[in-house]
Amino acid sequence: MRQQIEASPCLQPNHGLRSSPIAGVVLTGGDVDAIAGLLTLRERQAFTIYATARIQDVLDANPIFEVLARDVVQRRRVTIGTSFQLTFPDGKPSGLSLELIAVPGKVPLYLEQTAASPPIVESEDTVGAMVSDGQRRLFFIPGCAGMTGALAQRLQGADVVLFDGTLWTDDEMLRAGIGSKTGLRMGHMSISGANGTIAAFQRIDVRRKVLLHINNSNPILLDDSPERAAVEAAGWEVAYDGMEIRL
Amino acid sequence: MRQQIEASPCLQPNHGLRSSPIAGVVLTGGDVDAIAGLLTLRERQAFTIYATARIQDVLDANPIFEVLARDVVQRRRVTIGTSFQLTFPDGKPSGLSLELIAVPGKVPLYLEQTAASPPIVESEDTVGAMVSDGQRRLFFIPGCAGMTGALAQRLQGADVVLFDGTLWTDDEMLRAGIGSKTGLRMGHMSISGANGTIAAFQRIDVRRKVLLHINNSNPILLDDSPERAAVEAAGWEVAYDGMEIRL
Numbered sequence A, B: 001m002r003q004q005i006e007a008s009p010c011l012q013p014n015h016g017l018r019s020s021p022i023a024g025v026v027l028t029g030g031d032v033d034a035i036a037g038l039l040t041l042r043e044r045q046a047f048t049i050y051a052t053a054r055i056q057d058v059l060d061a062n063p064i065f066e067v068l069a070r071d072v073v074q075r076r077r078v079t080i081g082t083s084f085q086l087t088f089p090d091g092k093p094s095g096l097s098l099e100l101i102a103v104p105g106k107v108p109l110y111l112e113q114t115a116a117s118p119p120i121v122e123s124e125d126t127v128g129a130m131v132s133d134g135q136r137r138l139f140f141i142p143g144c145a146g147m148t149g150a151l152a153q154r155l156q157g158a159d160v161v162l163f164d165g166t167l168w169t170d171d172e173m174l175r176a177g178i179g180s181k182t183g184l185r186m187g188h189m190s191i192s193g194a195n196g197t198i199a200a201f202q203r204i205d206v207r208r209k210v211l212l213h214i215n216n217s218n219p220i221l222l223d224d225s226p227e228r229a230a231v232e233a234a235g236w237e238v239a240y241d242g243m244e245i246r247l
Helices: A032-040 A053-060 A063-067 A149-155 A172-176 A197-201 A226-233 B032-040 B053-060 B063-067 B149-155 B172-176 B197-201 B226-233
Strands: A004-007 A022-026 A047-051 A073-077 A084-087 A093-105 A121-132 A137-141 A160-164 A208-212 A236-238 B004-007 B022-026 B047-051 B073-077 B084-087 B093-105 B121-132 B137-141 B160-164 B208-212 B236-238
Touching: A022 A093, A032 A053, A032 A063, A032 B032, A032 B063, A047 A053, A053 A073, A053 A121, A063 B032, A093 A137, A093 A149, A160 A197, A226 A236, B022 B093, B032 B053, B032 B063, B047 B053, B053 B073, B053 B121, B093 B137, B093 B149, B160 B197, B226 B236
Parallel strands: A022 A047, A047 A073, A137 A160, A160 A208, A208 A236, B022 B047, B047 B073, B137 B160, B160 B208, B208 B236
Antiparallel strands: A004 A022, A084 A093, A093 A121, A121 A137, B004 B022, B084 B093, B093 B121, B121 B137
């Protein structure tokens, strides 16, 4: 699951029977890999779901998410570009602020109306998230169809950027015979190439850069591949299950 | 996930790139633990979803399941009490027949309209499934709110029964302070007691009996508990992850 999850030492797993350290879930899109994990957080554990109005509408339109009872789980509509303080379910401040940021992307797969490529636009369907404690800034951007000037400017000087690492090359799934879509068709820029992620970030100063949301066709998943060596040489880390990041 | 999944040696995992041995999924209810697993079977792998009209309506009412593209994944409406041959996606016969059978149950949690207890009825919301090769019969009944005379008669002489093992006693979640509902409120009969599963099956001749859908409050999950000893003494097995059953 690709949600960004905020935990707090105030809410340890052993804080009461069946408690959870998850105080909030920030959704950056409506695709299955971004929202299906909500169904494993049931039932009757208080937390807040933060998402754009568009993605909250997607949840509202799927009755299965009512398993997250509305008298326990808050659904909060967040405006892109507006920073606000994250709070615990009991209203206490977390000390962290959140801002959803515009990135190029597309609608969720299951909402595509035709087989034709959906437009790649900045909209409420796919966003990035910035979390800050007032000093440091972490960006979570698991889906991004291209680097814009505005996005590069926002990322400048960030402490951590977790970024879309879906594909190494745009056509790798077609060439492997395991899919009919390019990366761009799926709303993802690729890591390599002149318009790729490595090239784009060479002009952006970021302290720690991590690739995540990596497709199983992507050779950077292999420890000993030349592509893994290339991303590491360019200053990137490759995310792994259980990875912890301390700012 | 609690689906019953049929596999065939004709469709091995290594039968082509990204193939799947899953030719069909039989749904016996609409709760999250019965249907959310469908979201991990995407995308563009041919199989058939068998369920009552009522549960197919539930899937239809949740756009997220459109990720199972309708030009690839068939959704078949099954009438309770009618046996038919299961086929592979290419139309070839599987040699197995399926019949959905009536069991006492309730609507899915997320479709309950009030906090009051929903009625326990035999309906299309919760069913059992019988699979047969013409010689032997396997029953899959992960949710059952009580043993009826008709159900006992159907189970008589079965080769395998996989049965609702949610709770040991009806009030165990209340007593442990981890929930506000009884087993019956959740649509489950309990294993112990005069009206429990062990007692009910003492009057039904079944070759192999397996408890599954076991809640984490149920002491039969502990290898060395007296409750585990009691179910085993009564001729029951306790299901475990990765269990395989050969008829």
